[in-house]
Amino acid sequence: MESKxxxxxxxxIKDLNASDIExxxxxxxxxxxxxxxxxxxxxxxxxxxxxxxxFESSTRTRLSFELAEKRLSADVIxxxxxxxxxxxGETLIDTVNNILAMKVDMVVMRHPNPGAAVFLSKHIxxxxxxxxxxxNEHPTQALLDAYSIREKFGKVKGKKVVxxxxxxxxxxxxxxxxxxxxxxAEIMVCGPTTLMPKYISQLGVKVEHNLKxxxxxxxxxxxxRIQLERQDIRYFPSLREYIMLYGxxxxxxxxxxKRITIMHPGPIxxxxxxxxxxxxxxxxxxxxxxxxxxxxxxxxxxLLAGAKN
Amino acid sequence: MKELADKNIFGITLQRLAYQLIEExxxxxxxxxxxxxPRGIYLARRIRGILSAILKKDIQLxxxxxxxxxxxxxxxxxxxxxxxxxxxxxxxxxxxxxxxDVLYTGRTIRAGLDALLAFGxxxxxxxxxxxxxxxxxxxxxxxxxxGIAVDTIVSQxxxxxxxxxxxxxxxxxxxxxxxxx
Numbered sequence: 001m002e003s004k005x006x007x008x009x010x011x012x013i014k015d016l017n018a019s020d021i022e023x024x025x026x027x028x029x030x031x032x033x034x035x036x037x038x039x040x041x042x043x044x045x046x047x048x049x050x051x052x053x054x055f056e057s058s059t060r061t062r063l064s065f066e067l068a069e070k071r072l073s074a075d076v077i078x079x080x081x082x083x084x085x086x087x088x089g090e091t092l093i094d095t096v097n098n099i100l101a102m103k104v105d106m107v108v109m110r111h112p113n114p115g116a117a118v119f120l121s122k123h124i125x126x127x128x129x130x131x132x133x134x135x136n137e138h139p140t141q142a143l144l145d146a147y148s149i150r151e152k153f154g155k156v157k158g159k160k161v162v163x164x165x166x167x168x169x170x171x172x173x174x175x176x177x178x179x180x181x182x183x184x185a186e187i188m189v190c191g192p193t194t195l196m197p198k199y200i201s202q203l204g205v206k207v208e209h210n211l212k213x214x215x216x217x218x219x220x221x222x223x224x225r226i227q228l229e230r231q232d233i234r235y236f237p238s239l240r241e242y243i244m245l246y247g248x249x250x251x252x253x254x255x256x257x258k259r260i261t262i263m264h265p266g267p268i269x270x271x272x273x274x275x276x277x278x279x280x281x282x283x284x285x286x287x288x289x290x291x292x293x294x295x296x297x298x299x300x301x302x303l304l305a306g307a308k309n
Numbered sequence: 310m311k312e313l314a315d316k317n318i319f320g321i322t323l324q325r326l327a328y329q330l331i332e333e334x335x336x337x338x339x340x341x342x343x344x345x346x347p348r349g350i351y352l353a354r355r356i357r358g359i360l361s362a363i364l365k366k367d368i369q370l371x372x373x374x375x376x377x378x379x380x381x382x383x384x385x386x387x388x389x390x391x392x393x394x395x396x397x398x399x400x401x402x403x404x405x406x407x408x409x410d411v412l413y414t415g416r417t418i419r420a421g422l423d424a425l426l427a428f429g430x431x432x433x434x435x436x437x438x439x440x441x442x443x444x445x446x447x448x449x450x451x452x453x454x455x456g457i458a459v460d461t462i463v464s465q466x467x468x469x470x471x472x473x474x475x476x477x478x479x480x481x482x483x484x485x486x487x488x489x490x
Contacts, residue, residue: 044382
């Protein structure tokens with residue numbers, strides 16, 4: 001196996017190959033052991049400074065990255081767009097270059113515009129990790145989702161995964177499709193026609209509009225949140241109708257002919273895409289996903305920072 | 310290439326190391342072996358086997374990877390890929406014997422001492438090595454138990470083979486000019 005990633009930045013899953021993903025997973029296995037020790041910190045990144053730039057709100061991803069960085073002993077500086085000079089009219093490159101002038105080695109960035117991470121990687125010298133760029137990609141989320149599937153089932157290859165909900169506005173959906181396909185899983189997307197991108201089937205995924213049929217087909221269902229903040233118009237008549245057609249409740253889960261695994265990237269809108277009794281059931285691996293997120297992000301940061309400049 | 314130990318000497322050396330450990334650690338009730346990844350674990354497993362046979366009891370054994378504690382992070386073209394760590398007991402107040410195959414610069418042991426502290430505070434730490442390459446230390450680390458001691462120069466390498474992975478036990482010294490072998 002290669003001991004180096006084929007990329008210098010993690011901008012999207014699209015740029016990775018299957019052996020990159022395997023390398024991240026085997027490295028994450030070691031970090032998962034580290035974060036379960038009595039002392040959860042290792043000194044690997046002690047001379048590295050990482051800046052977390054969040055131009056869009058985030059709880060899990062920001063905390064997970066920050067924890068991963070601290071567990072690796074990196075120095076961390078946090079930035080969020082609200083209350084910063086961005087609101088005074090500073091451009092992205094100026095903001096980032098000013099931060100880099102303070103000798104920062106890596107940038108973890110979330111931004112509302114698709115392609116922001118790629119743009120940044122072409123203009124600045126630091127290593128970039130994309131923590132979500134608009135509706136484009138959210139690579140570390142896809143990696144931790146696939147890692148959680150690998151952990152639960154032993155492998156990803158041959159597993160049937162359905163992604164349910166707002167496919168059109170979800171960067172998690174796109175990154176998951178790329179990641180799981182590279183690892184040999186079968187993917188289906190399920191949701192209302194209006195929330196399905198027009199050319200989605202060109203990505204080689206199955207499309208299904210009936211939730212029950214989709215759940216009968218799959219081994220794993222990844223439930224997405226309706227991204228109301230990205231919806232400029234109304235895509236379905238009412239939330240109540242959406243819940244009736246695309247919400248998973250315990251009754252529906254129990255009516256299936258097999259036991260499927262439920263995943264959710266968070267934040268959950270309880271009672272919308274899944275009910276509380278599903279989110280908290282033994283079939284859900286939502287909290288395992290969160291734990292694995294730290295290990296996977298540690299692996300990504302370690303592998304990107306680890307080679308000589 | 311020069312043979313430093315054939316499989317007979319190799320076996321006798323391991324036996325001697327095991328008896329030396331028993332002299333110091335008695336019945337091993339407060340002691341544990343920790344093999345350093347990647348190659349020290351074979352030695353640690355073998356020593357544990359011999360100790361268990363003599364003492365007729367299970368000896369605690371952990372496997373420790375030092376990658377995340379090394380001082381040469383970012384000094385290589387590629388990141389250093391870790392091996393598994395498996396220490397499923399607390400080392401708090403235990404006498405720990407770190408086990409590695411070859412002691413050379415001492416830097417791995419320094420990292421190992423750091424890594425060890427993530428699992429508690431041992432009452433004592435000792436070092437057991439199969440081969441001590443003398444006069445080549447870059448940090449002040451010395452072994453407590455030595456299989457064989459050899460004098461080498463930088464261009465030479467010492468290679469330990471294990472029957473588990475290489476087919477036969479043995480120790481050889483390879484000089485730069487034999488590199489084509």
